[in-house]
Amino acid sequence: MKHYLSIPSPLGAILLRAEDDALTGLYFDGQKYFPAGAAGAASDKPPRVLAETAQQIAEYFAGERQRFTVRLHMMGSPFQQQVWNALVQIPFGEIESYGRLAQRLGLPLGTARAVGAANGRNPVAIIVPCHRVIGSTGQLTGYAGGIHRKAALLALERPAQSLPQQLELLDAAQ
Structure with missing residues (x-):
């Protein structure tokens, strides 16, 4: 099951997507390849990885983080x-x-x-x-x-x- 969380950033809203407690997507609002049908989507019980990612992204934009430690699962060739x-x-x-x-x-x-x-x-x-x-x-x-x-x-x-x-x-x- 896909879970979504929209977070603010200094560069506009960011949509996070997770499956099975792994981050599978991080998209700026309106960017190319934004997942179809995901706008406005939110999860009732989002996996912990979404909260962790939101925190790490906030730290990155605050100049407090240079490396990310969230679990990723990226689908591609x-x-x-x-x-x-x-x-x-x-x-x-x-x-x-x-x-x-x-x-x-x-x-x-x-x-x-x-x-x-x-x-x-x-x-x-x-x-x-x-x-x-x-x-x-x-x-x-x-x-x-x-x-x-x-x-x-x-x-x-x-x-x-x-x-x-x-x-x-x-x-x-x-």
């Missing part, structure tokens, strides 16, 4: 699983390009787009840090939750002097 496992290896505050991530996975040249597609299907945003992957030229590309949220997550994790080029330009325009 073997290739997607491989990419998602590599994402959790990117340290807090660091960034990686799609091409370098493909290279680190031992994939052939030219597979950066496939890595980007798998990255975009990550069902547990923030916790599996797909926002830490950027274009090879420093561009903020491809974030299912929206580029503005990707920029905000990177700004939360990175000191201003080491922001990617496009993020520096976004900050300068504000």
